[in-house]
Amino acid sequence: MSVSGSLVTVVIADDHPFFRDGVKRALDNSGHIQVVGEAGDGRQALEMIRAEQPVVALVDYQMPELNGIDVVHAVIRDHLPTRVILLSAFTDSAVVFKSLEEGAAGYLAKDTPRGEIVDAVLRVAKGQTVVPAELAGGLADQIRLRAKSNTPVLSDRERQVLAAFARGLSIPQTSAELFLGVATIKTYAQRLYEKLGVSDRAAAVAEAMRRGLID
Helix, strand or coil: CCEECCEEEEEEECCCHHHHHHHHHHHHHCCCEEEEEEECCHHHHHHHHHHHCCCEEEEECCCCCCCHHHHHHHHHHCCCCCEEEEEECCCCHHHHHHHHHHCCCEEEECCCCHHHHHHHHHHHHCCCCECCHHHHHHHHHHHHHHHHCCCCCCCHHHHHHHHHHHCCCCHHHHHHHHCCCHHHHHHHHHHHHHHHCCCCHHHHHHHHHHCCCCC
């Protein structure tokens, strides 16, 4: 594991340079953390993690090339010592639970105050798991629900997107109907695919029908 003296080494991966810069400044200025690399997409992030083997990697949940979950899977598959914290604008409790279930060491909202991100990195470096405090109750609900059933828990918006797909609407058409941006619909669609274990709209509708989520 890469360590610089007593400093916790970190790689930051996000496709927005402005966000990366702000987080890097906060981590470097903490006096306890050293950022040893930055990446703008998932594939570059994984290459950097392999090369540097930082203690912690802060990885955007959605990035070009490989997404955050893909990076987590690769880190685990390759037996790398790095612990991955996922960052996202979306903090749906089901998505957070799934991320931890897949092997992430933590999950934070991208608007988390920089001081709290510093604290999260230090806690994860010590072997702890971090999630937004406001999701603690939601995660407990997810654990109880998943213990009772294998049926995924969908948010109201995810159900609206799924219903649109079931009517044969495309992502742009769904975007227009729900008055949401195409990128936002794509995000909800990706979350649906992950929860249902599929990779496209048709398969999502078929799997949702099989599980009784839609008629």
